Amino acid sequence: MGVFATDYVRGELDAATQRRYEDHIASCPRCRIEVEEVKETVALLCAAPAPVASEPDPGLPQRVLARIPGREWTAARPARRYRSFAFASASAAALLLAAFTLLFFRARGDGGAPEKPGRAGLSGSAAAPSAPGRREEASVISRARSWLVSAQEPDGSWDPRKWGGSASFRVALTGFALLALSGDDRGSSGEACCRATGYLLRSQEESGIIGEASAGSLYNHAIATLALIEARGSSSAKEAAIERAVSVLQSAQTPSGAWGCIRDAEADAALENESTSIWALQALVRAAALDYETDARAIERGFQWFERNLGREGMRGGAHTGWARHVCGQDSLRFITAWAVVLRDRKGAPAADTRLAADHIVRVTLSERCPLTFYESYFLLRTLAALETPSLERVRARTTRSLVDSQVREGSLAGSWEPKDRWSPVGGRLYSTALAALALESSET
Amino acid sequence: MQTNAVMDIASTPTAEDLMQRVRGGSRQAFLELMEAWQGSLYRFFRLSGIDHHESEDCIQETFLRVFTYRKRYRPSGDGSFRSFLFRIGRNVSIDSHRRRKRGREALPLERCLDREPGFDPTSLWCDALDVKDAVLSLPQRLRLVVGLNIYEGLSYCEIARALEIPLGTVKSRMHHAMLQLRETLRVKITA
Numbered sequence: 001m002g003v004f005a006t007d008y009v010r011g012e013l014d015a016a017t018q019r020r021y022e023d024h025i026a027s028c029p030r031c032r033i034e035v036e037e038v039k040e041t042v043a044l045l046c047a048a049p050a051p052v053a054s055e056p057d058p059g060l061p062q063r064v065l066a067r068i069p070g071r072e073w074t075a076a077r078p079a080r081r082y083r084s085f086a087f088a089s090a091s092a093a094a095l096l097l098a099a100f101t102l103l104f105f106r107a108r109g110d111g112g113a114p115e116k117p118g119r120a121g122l123s124g125s126a127a128a129p130s131a132p133g134r135r136e137e138a139s140v141i142s143r144a145r146s147w148l149v150s151a152q153e154p155d156g157s158w159d160p161r162k163w164g165g166s167a168s169f170r171v172a173l174t175g176f177a178l179l180a181l182s183g184d185d186r187g188s189s190g191e192a193c194c195r196a197t198g199y200l201l202r203s204q205e206e207s208g209i210i211g212e213a214s215a216g217s218l219y220n221h222a223i224a225t226l227a228l229i230e231a232r233g234s235s236s237a238k239e240a241a242i243e244r245a246v247s248v249l250q251s252a253q254t255p256s257g258a259w260g261c262i263r264d265a266e267a268d269a270a271l272e273n274e275s276t277s278i279w280a281l282q283a284l285v286r287a288a289a290l291d292y293e294t295d296a297r298a299i300e301r302g303f304q305w306f307e308r309n310l311g312r313e314g315m316r317g318g319a320h321t322g323w324a325r326h327v328c329g330q331d332s333l334r335f336i337t338a339w340a341v342v343l344r345d346r347k348g349a350p351a352a353d354t355r356l357a358a359d360h361i362v363r364v365t366l367s368e369r370c371p372l373t374f375y376e377s378y379f380l381l382r383t384l385a386a387l388e389t390p391s392l393e394r395v396r397a398r399t400t401r402s403l404v405d406s407q408v409r410e411g412s413l414a415g416s417w418e419p420k421d422r423w424s425p426v427g428g429r430l431y432s433t434a435l436a437a438l439a440l441e442s443s444e445t
Numbered sequence: 446m447q448t449n450a451v452m453d454i455a456s457t458p459t460a461e462d463l464m465q466r467v468r469g470g471s472r473q474a475f476l477e478l479m480e481a482w483q484g485s486l487y488r489f490f491r492l493s494g495i496d497h498h499e500s501e502d503c504i505q506e507t508f509l510r511v512f513t514y515r516k517r518y519r520p521s522g523d524g525s526f527r528s529f530l531f532r533i534g535r536n537v538s539i540d541s542h543r544r545r546k547r548g549r550e551a552l553p554l555e556r557c558l559d560r561e562p563g564f565d566p567t568s569l570w571c572d573a574l575d576v577k578d579a580v581l582s583l584p585q586r587l588r589l590v591v592g593l594n595i596y597e598g599l600s601y602c603e604i605a606r607a608l609e610i611p612l613g614t615v616k617s618r619m620h621h622a623m624l625q626l627r628e629t630l631r632v633k634i635t636a
Contacts, residue, residue: 003616003620005620005623006616006619006620006623007601007616007619007620010594010601010619012600012601012616037627038623038627040627041623041626041627041630042595042623044576044630045576045580045591045595045596045626046595047576051488051491051492051576051577051580051581051592051596052487052488052491052492054487054491054497055484055487056483056484056486056487056500056501056504057501058480060479060483060501060504060505061476061479061480061483061508062476063505064479064505064508064509064512065472065475065476067505067509068509068512072512073470073471073472390509390510390512390513390514391509393513
């Protein structure tokens with residue numbers, strides 16, 4: 001059958017082509033037969049019962065309506081006051097500090113700008129807030145960036161000790177701040193980004209690792225690498241630094257696909273953790289997307305490591321990592337695995353249904369009603385924005401609203417967030433502000 | 446003889462009007478919209494190889510997403526709602542396939558359809574069975590295009606938007622579907 005025959009019979013040729021085709025078939029018996037065959041085939045299809053003869057339950061529409069809250073039917077929704085999240089009390093800060101430090105090395109991760117989705121533009125996802133909401137979030141993010149710029153040191157870094165954090169994570173916190181500012185390279189933010197990039201480049205050791213060697217140096221390094229990749233601007237020094245940093249990340253991956261401490265004689269699987277792993281993985285994913293030399297197998301192993309944590313049921317995983325640790329009150333990494341599987345999903349054709357698993361993770365963890373940290377808010381909002389699950393839109397809106405409402409609005413700290421979750425004793429105000437801004441940016445985009 | 450009932454629905458302009466009312470907060474309009482389109486969605490999901498019960502779940506999920514995305518819907522001429530609806534339906538079906546892939550092997554399409562409630566092969570004409578078999582024997586990528594064009598009345602452009610594939614691909618798939626259907630039916634008829 002000629003290519004045009006089907007289009008002609010289905011009325012899909014434009015007027016000019018149709019006229020030419022009709023002229024043609026008037027003098028071409030072969031094409032005329034083809035047209036007749038298509039007509040006969042279509043007639044058979046239309047005349048016979050549809051291949052699917054049964055019908056859905058007529059009560060389905062009513063069931064759908066029952067799942068939509070009644071207030072959704074008002075044309076203009078009244079402003080609602082959302083319950084603020086009960087951030088972990090700072091009263092146990094001393095105890096938490098010790099526990100946290102351990103956890104931080106084992107299982108800590110921070111919000112960073114993983115794939116570029118957040119900055120790829122307003123894609124109009126289901127999770128996208130309304131226009132007034134976006135404006136409000138944008139102004140909140142803008143204030144946060146202004147505060148971060150004001151808190152930057154002359155050398156381009158951010159000093160955690162001045163803001164209630166630990167000096168050990170100066171590189172990571174500088175990375176977070178750079179990530180938070182990279183979404184806006186104009187004016188003072190752009191200059192601050194340049195200075196921060198310079199600081200991170202100067203902090204790279206001969207070995208390629210960014211920051212001084214310590215138990216948590218791979219955590220610092222992973223975030224700094226991602227921040228450099230995301231930072232605007234290009235120079236041969238920066239490109240070379242990124243390549244070396246990526247090489248370090250790949251060589252530091254454990255045989256099982258995770259990251260934890262710098263590989264040395266004492267490193268073993270027990271030191272693997274989701275937090276360092278997610279930043280390292282994101283850095284590699286972004287590096288690969290931007291054509292830096294990466295090992296696709298390393299990325300795949302990283303995803304597989306997270307996926308193994310899902311376990312057979314898609315939720316409960318191994319004894320040491322992943323979902324099993326995402327138990328209320330134990331640590332605050334509940335959404336990292338969810339984001340990891342969504343991230344893999346976005347790269348296409350996952351072996352398992354990671355997207356649904358992530359969706360399930362989010363639902364179950366939210367049902368536990370744990371207090372959210374800034375860290376969790378970031379991963380949660382990233383995940384929800386990617387999942388586009390309508391039934392979780394309220395969660396997204398509530399989380400966003402909570403962050404918007406809790407920003408400091410007056411005084412010298414205006415634009416920052418009070419560091420009062422469980423990770424604040426280490427991250428301080430730099431952590432709370434950078435992560436809150438990144439979380440809102442995720443939601444905004 | 447069952448004619449293309451869905452085409453009648455699809456060709457009515459009321460879907461856009463209903464969506465406008467839904468955006469304005471009309472519960473009744475949304476109910477009417479769902480009642481008008483759930484059959485089309487059901488056929489779409491079944492042709493995608495999804496069984497009866499899961500198809501019903503998919504229908505619910507699709508309508509929930511339609512409601513969530515209602516503010517994003519922009520009437521842009523005849524058929525825009527169909528593209529909008531089936532594009533969402535396609536994403537829901539992809540999620541469904543992934544879920545089944547994770548849980549268990551997917552049932553062969555024929556088994557899915559033969560298990561549907563009330564299915565009685567003896568009640569159909571021989572020709573009808575031939576046509577049904579011919580359609581079901583198409584690869585899914587061709588089957589969906591045929592289903593949307595022949596049974597749901599979507600134009601090529603609407604199909605392209607719904608399935609998020611180039612217009613040329615729609616044309617190509619329809620062409621190959623017609624070739625294969627004609628061959629299958631010719632063999633069956635002459636056998």
